[in-house]
Amino acid sequence: MGDGDFGRVFPNAGPVRRNCEHWGRFGSYAPRSRATVVAVMTSIANIVILTGAGISAESGIATFRGPGGLWEGHRVEDVCTPEALAADPALVHRFYDLRRAALSKVSPNAAHEALARLDREWPGALLIVTQNVDDLHERAGASRLLHMHGALKQALCAVCGERFEWYDALPPGTPCPACAAPALRPDIVFFGEIPYQMERIEAALAEADLFVSIGTSGAVYPAAGFVRMASAYGAETLELNLDRSDGSGWFDESRLGPAGQLVPQWVEQMLSRRPAR
Numbered sequence: 001m002g003d004g005d006f007g008r009v010f011p012n013a014g015p016v017r018r019n020c021e022h023w024g025r026f027g028s029y030a031p032r033s034r035a036t037v038v039a040v041m042t043s044i045a046n047i048v049i050l051t052g053a054g055i056s057a058e059s060g061i062a063t064f065r066g067p068g069g070l071w072e073g074h075r076v077e078d079v080c081t082p083e084a085l086a087a088d089p090a091l092v093h094r095f096y097d098l099r100r101a102a103l104s105k106v107s108p109n110a111a112h113e114a115l116a117r118l119d120r121e122w123p124g125a126l127l128i129v130t131q132n133v134d135d136l137h138e139r140a141g142a143s144r145l146l147h148m149h150g151a152l153k154q155a156l157c158a159v160c161g162e163r164f165e166w167y168d169a170l171p172p173g174t175p176c177p178a179c180a181a182p183a184l185r186p187d188i189v190f191f192g193e194i195p196y197q198m199e200r201i202e203a204a205l206a207e208a209d210l211f212v213s214i215g216t217s218g219a220v221y222p223a224a225g226f227v228r229m230a231s232a233y234g235a236e237t238l239e240l241n242l243d244r245s246d247g248s249g250w251f252d253e254s255r256l257g258p259a260g261q262l263v264p265q266w267v268e269q270m271l272s273r274r275p276a277r
Ligand SMILES: [Zn+2]
Pocket: 157, 158, 159, 160, 161, 162, 176, 177, 178, 179, 180, 181
């Protein structure tokens, strides 16, 4: 799986990527009014931020929905499923080698920089949950960060489960530094695999006073269910997105525009503890 939004590729994905259907149990929640967000914005301590492909797109990273619905010239099911990895490991490894190498050609944008600033300066609990597999949050300086769909600059041993930082090409059959099995693969959560650290994410959502979704379509579960879970636990919810998303109706407030503009504005607002406009 790659930088983000599977629903754009598989809008009727059926059971794929719906391993955590219990996330949908909050479907009866009714969004609060925007005025509620305004009222409580000054009492927020714990923040959970979900980021998706939209935030990296402004740095020039290709998303799934390229020309013809292809991801860098490939059908997503040919490079982002366990079946593809088994059938043609050379193709799949090469694909992620190229994505990894391409990271050197892009830089964090104003949205990444603003979130890193918030991470540094926010005195309360904060967790950035990203669906992206690039390293732009880290390079901007964010540290309270979780890659729920894996990371291009990590390798995963399919035998022992150990992870390793990985910066170069990763040919099939590369031996694991820990167990020596020739089983290292890109540490990417493919379609049909369960995202990482879901328990930690749920725990953070349970404690959150504010959940913010940035640059994601809201169409892909389980991430699409985070807003309802956060609301059910009592958090206020805010969406920052280029366009209205499939999940916009679940948020207390949606602000529409480029992440590079909206995110710095929101971060400034939070750090100055001004009420929302
Ligand atoms: Zn191993």
